[in-house]
Amino acid sequence: MTTAEQIINNCKKGLITIIQDDTENYMAFSNHKDYDGNYRTSSWVETIEEAKRCIGETDGYSEKEIEEHSEEYNWKIVEVYREEVEPFNVGDKVRILPSIQNTGDWESYKEHFPDMKGEIMSVFNNIRGLSYSVFQENKEDNWCIGHEYLVPLYEEEEVIKIGDKRYNKCEVEEALKNIKPL
Numbered sequence: 259m260t261t262a263e264q265i266i267n268n269c270k271k272g273l274i275t276i277i278q279d280d281t282e283n284y285m286a287f288s289n290h291k292d293y294d295g296n297y298r299t300s301s302w303v304e305t306i307e308e309a310k311r312c313i314g315e316t317d318g319y320s321e322k323e324i325e326e327h328s329e330e331y332n333w334k335i336v337e338v339y340r341e342e343v344e345p346f347n348v349g350d351k352v353r354i355l356p357s358i359q360n361t362g363d364w365e366s367y368k369e370h371f372p373d374m375k376g377e378i379m380s381v382f383n384n385i386r387g388l389s390y391s392v393f394q395e396n397k398e399d400n401w402c403i404g405h406e407y408l409v410p411l412y413e414e415e416e417v418i419k420i421g422d423k424r425y426n427k428c429e430v431e432e433a434l435k436n437i438k439p440l
Contacts, residue, residue: 260325260328260329261277261328261329261333261334261335262321262324262325262328262329262333264335265277265287265297265324265328265333265335266297266321266324268287268289268338269287269288269289269297270289271289272289272340272341273289273338273339273340274286274287274288274289274310274313274338274339274340274341275287275335275337275338276306276309276310276335276336276337276338277328277333277334277335277336278333278334278336279302279331279332279333279334280331280332283302283303283304284300284302284303284304284305284306284308284309284336285299285300285301285302285303285309286299286300286309286310286312286313287299287319287324288313288314290313290314291318292317292318294317294318294320295320296317296318296319296320296323297318297319297320297321297324298313298314298316298317298318299313299314299315299316299318299319300312300313300314300315300316301315301316306336306337343388343405345381345383345388345405346378346381346390346405346408346410347378347381348378348379348380348381349377349378350377350378350410351375351376351377351410351411351413352375352376352377352378352390352392352408352409352410352411353374353375353408353409353410353411354367354371354374354375354376354392354403354407354408355374355406355407355408355409356374357406357407358403358407361407366401367401367403370394370399370401371392371394371401373394375394375411376392376393376394376400376403377392377393377394378390378391378392379391379392379393379400382402387404387405388404388405389402389403389404389405390402390403390404390405390408392408418430
């Protein structure tokens with residue numbers, strides 16, 4: 259596999275690729291694309307750390323340009339890594355992305371997550387990657403879902419007005435649970 263093919267494949271897989279040219283400068287390739295659909299890069303810089311900080315600073319390279327320039331300027335791959343992400347925490351409410359419907363497991367999930375929402379029960383970061391045990395409210399079972407299929411759920415709080423005061427619906431429901439029947 260050529261250097262260009264490795265860079266392109268890494269970009270498609272969501273990896274960051276740091277390259278060095280024959281003048282010993284560095285540039286980083288990202289899987290993010292610019293307005294022309296080219297892979298975004300950093301500018302040419304003097305250190306790997308600077309290349310990492312500057313990703314997206316310039317317009318990108320097309321696959322054809324990557325192939326042409328990698329040979330012409332003797333590019334070498336010096337580092338490949340995945341961007342770090344902050345994991346969800348236990349108790350976080352999440353929305354399940356529609357992209358999960360393209361997985362082989364969707365048939366198992368769809369009946370358990372009809373509204374595409376859930377809550378994180380536990381976090382797993384192992385050889386298979388970052389994933390979570392997610393459960394649907396009012397359901398007894400939970401399902402393991404990968405980080406790439408989840409986003410934070412920002413629900414607007416429902417407000418209950420009593421007299422001239424406003425109360426959070428969740429707080430009112432919690433308070434009512436503790437009231438003894440007459």
